[in-house]
Structures are given as C-alpha cells and as structure tokens.
Amino acid sequence: MAMSGPAKTVTQTVSLVVVMGGLAWASVPFYDWFCRVTGFGGTPGVSEVASDEILDQTIKIRFDASQERGMPWEFKPVVREMELRIGETGLAFYEAYNPTDRPIAGSASYNVAPYEAGGFFSKIDCFCFEEQVLAPGERVQMPVTFYVDPEIVTDRDAKYVHSITLSYTFYQIDLPEGYAALETVNDTNLN
Known part of the structure; x- marks a missing residue:
C-alpha cells in the first residue's frame, strides 16, 4: 500500500x-x-613524546591568559614570552589564584595564533587536559610542556611564522562530586 x-x-x-x-x-x-x-582554527596538536629533531632556527612563543566572564579566579602566564629552537621542548607555567572563600572548579580552552601554526604546535603535557579545582585562597602554578614541529619551516604558509601565541581561557565548571559534597557540608556548618 x-x-x-x-x-x-x-x-x-x-x-x-x-x-x-x-x-x-x-x-x-x-x-x-x-x-x-x-590544527585548523589554531588548535594545537597533542604528542606523547618530544620532537626527535631540533633545528638551529628559533621561534618566539608568547603566552596569553584570560577568564570567561564571571570566572572569579585570577589567571596569568608566569612568563609572557620565550624564545626556543624549533623542535626543542619548552616548559611554561601559568598561575591561577582563587581569591574566594569557596572551592572553584575550572577548565581551560586553548588555541594558537596565527592559525597557520596550529598544526605545528604540539603539547606533550598540559594543565588544560584536566579540570582544575582550587581551594579557597589557593594559588598554583600549572605547567604546559610543548614543542614546535620542525616541519613548520617547510610548510607553504607556516614557514613565515616567527612568533606563536598560546592562549588559554579559563571558565568555571561544576565542582566534581567529592568537592560539591564538601561544599555542602561547609555551607551546612555555616548556617
């Protein structure tokens, strides 16, 4: 039918x-x-190992930090810029501080500028791979380990890049269960 x-x-x-x-x-x-x-849109790659090739050419890496509106943390790079050889493993730190009287959980989004460099910037380890929880008044330094892939020097567009900016934006997320239960107990004790 x-x-x-x-x-x-x-x-x-x-x-x-x-x-x-x-x-x-x-x-x-x-x-x-x-x-x-x-690496489209400036998204860096992730690598489990460092580069096995280090060139004599250097590149500047700049570090940028911001918070989403309403995120109460203070967040900044410890060093604003470094220069390293292409392929060399770099280590940078970002500092976060929770000035409030309660635990705050956060997660970081990130990108790389210029966009052409995104596919050549590789993170080996990063605080941004996991959510972060800061206790009231807690200040921490969070590491990011990275390198710039030597293939950047042969790429049609990226070979003209002499400076890369790594940017993070922290935004507030819900507390994980264990912390949320602790916050509820503290709120009950205060009342």
Missing part, C-alpha cells in the same frame, strides 16, 4: 528533521576532532 501525498510529505519532513538534528548533534565533536587533527 502506497502512502498518500500528505502522509508521504509528513514522513519525509520528519525524517529530514531527525537527520538534520543528528548532524547538528554530531557536528561539535566532529569539528573538535577535525581541529585537533589538522
């Missing part, structure tokens, strides 16, 4: 809405994966 005109149109419309909703839902993780793999 064939569907009539209106029933067929409704079925096709509902199917289209379901497919479009599924594509919209999948687009964010797909885009994130695409940016991490290709």
Whole structure:
C-alpha cells in the first residue's frame, strides 16, 4: 500500500528533521576532532613524546591568559614570552589564584595564533587536559610542556611564522562530586 501525498510529505519532513538534528548533534565533536587533527582554527596538536629533531632556527612563543566572564579566579602566564629552537621542548607555567572563600572548579580552552601554526604546535603535557579545582585562597602554578614541529619551516604558509601565541581561557565548571559534597557540608556548618 502506497502512502498518500500528505502522509508521504509528513514522513519525509520528519525524517529530514531527525537527520538534520543528528548532524547538528554530531557536528561539535566532529569539528573538535577535525581541529585537533589538522590544527585548523589554531588548535594545537597533542604528542606523547618530544620532537626527535631540533633545528638551529628559533621561534618566539608568547603566552596569553584570560577568564570567561564571571570566572572569579585570577589567571596569568608566569612568563609572557620565550624564545626556543624549533623542535626543542619548552616548559611554561601559568598561575591561577582563587581569591574566594569557596572551592572553584575550572577548565581551560586553548588555541594558537596565527592559525597557520596550529598544526605545528604540539603539547606533550598540559594543565588544560584536566579540570582544575582550587581551594579557597589557593594559588598554583600549572605547567604546559610543548614543542614546535620542525616541519613548520617547510610548510607553504607556516614557514613565515616567527612568533606563536598560546592562549588559554579559563571558565568555571561544576565542582566534581567529592568537592560539591564538601561544599555542602561547609555551607551546612555555616548556617
């Protein structure tokens, strides 16, 4: 039995809405994966090991920090700029301070500018790989270990990059369960 005109149109419309909703839902993780793999949009790569090649050419790395509106932490790079040889492993620190009287959890998003350098900037280890929780009044220095891939010097666009800026933005997230329970106990004791 064939569907009539209106029933067929409704079925096709509902199917289209379901497919479009599924594509919209999948687009964010797909885009994130695409940016991490290709360095598109200034997203740095992640590496488990340091570069095995170090060139005589140097590159400046600048460090930038900001907080999302409403994030109560103070957050800044310890050193604003360093110069290292391309392929050499660098170590930089960012400092975070929680001036409040309660624990605050945060997570960092990051990117690299100019965008052409994103695929050549590789992080070996970074505080941004995990959420951070700072106790009231706590100040910490958080490391990031990285290198600039020597292939940057042969890339058609990236070979003209002489300075890279690594930027982090911290935003507040919900406290993990253990901390949230502790905060509830402290709130109860205060009342």
